[in-house]
Amino acid sequence: MYRFLLTPRWWGINVFVLLAIPFCVFMGSWQLSRFEARVQDHRTAGELAEKAEHEAARPLAELLPVDKATSGRQATASGRYGKQLLVPGRELDDRQGFYVLTLLHTDDGKALPVVRGWLPGDADRAEAPAAPTGEVTVTGALQASEVPGENGVPARGGLPSGQTGAISAATLVNLVPYDVYDAWITLDKADSGMKPVPATAASDTGLDLKAFQNLGYTGEWFVFAGFVVFMWFRLLRREVETLRDAELGLLPDGEPSEGPAAQEKANA
Template sequence: MEGVYRFLLTPRWWGINVFVLLAVPFCVFMGSWQLSRFEARVQDHRAAAEQAASGRHETARPLDGMLPVDKSTSGRRVTASGRYGKQLLVPGREVDGKRGFYVLTLLRTGSGKALPVVRGWLPGAADSAKAPAPPSGEVTVTGALQASETPGDNGVSARSGLPAGQTAAISSASLVNLVPYRLYDAWITLDKADSGMKAVPATAPGGTGLDLKAFQNLGYTGEWFVFAGFVVFMWFRLLRREVESQRDAALGLVTQGTDRETVAGG
């Protein structure tokens, strides 16, 4: 038996064995890492959902004390005071599976900056005639704090060339050329919508949802573990073929150093 497996000490098999000893742990490591990424995204998703649920019942805090917006502050209830200014519409937004538009009004605060406030949602095509005018005078608003949107992410439209008075994304970068105010790099959606509109629910911060990237991590996990199993399978297959070849050569069924060739008449 020892003689049969002596081929394992040849340079060719040394190379095969070293490759297997390096490849299998590497595949297992990469699979485990991808799995940990998926589990982290699941945990972030759960934490974001719990934060959004608890945020609806917590006491609202002053806006300036909750900036900048990050995973720990997104969705938290904040309050701000000021006077409403320019109003814009955000078309192509869905609420409860229905398509419509947001009514976005800039709140000019005492800090000299304007805060984008989503006062509510209306069904149908964006139409300024449908959007109710904002309250006049000094107002205090309360709503969920949200990070600036990125066009192309989470269903946010990246289209340009919209009619005057409309914007595709709610972000300081998108609004800076549309309004004559300095802007907060954040926005809020009111707890209770104004004037018959429907309140827009807060969304989870970016990178915390079970999106395509999360399931890609899960898919890559399976691929790496399959690769590890395939490497082990091929090593055993080569080993078995080599052992059979050595035994056949020892019995004189094949000539040593040639392919496994059956002797004529055998």
């Protein structure tokens, strides 16, 4: 009765099923591993943030380049403040305002972007406090360069002179005539009249939408695998029932006499 499984049509169906099921299981397992990796990154980021609160600040050069392990760590650098910029469209305590960003010229010949604090209001009208003069040493949380349009960073263009939409070396090199570190720090204690800007977690370390997309894709791939098995059994059952009906002469009038079931009947 099951000799129809050896027909070319069913060979094609069987090969498809044998390839589709492991592929779906593999893709589902891979998506699950991506979700688990993001959960682990989130846990690790939390542990590093807690550890950073209690550890001594380290020289900036020891923590570069910024990665998931060094983002949020306490860094210290010395130099003289130079050009000051405003970073509009930044929210703190559910209020809109702007960061006060000042470039610190270090002995290495490069400038370090330093967020000295946050002020509420309109960046076009506000007058930010001037930076301290002379040699200074700053301490704050190390941060990776921002990417416009990601992690809440506005993707704004056409800003007035003296403003920047993102704190990144790629953006700042177009505004100043000297090299800029591919990193920045936010002061633990904001300068007078401003609120400190809290450090943010490194990118791709939180349980964000991407993480739950991975979890959703995991379920979809396993559902696909189950659907393939279900359809195979359904086709098999339909073929067997058709064959039995043909043997009993129960095929409706006008039904084609060709096909696996009819061939099976003819060979009987």
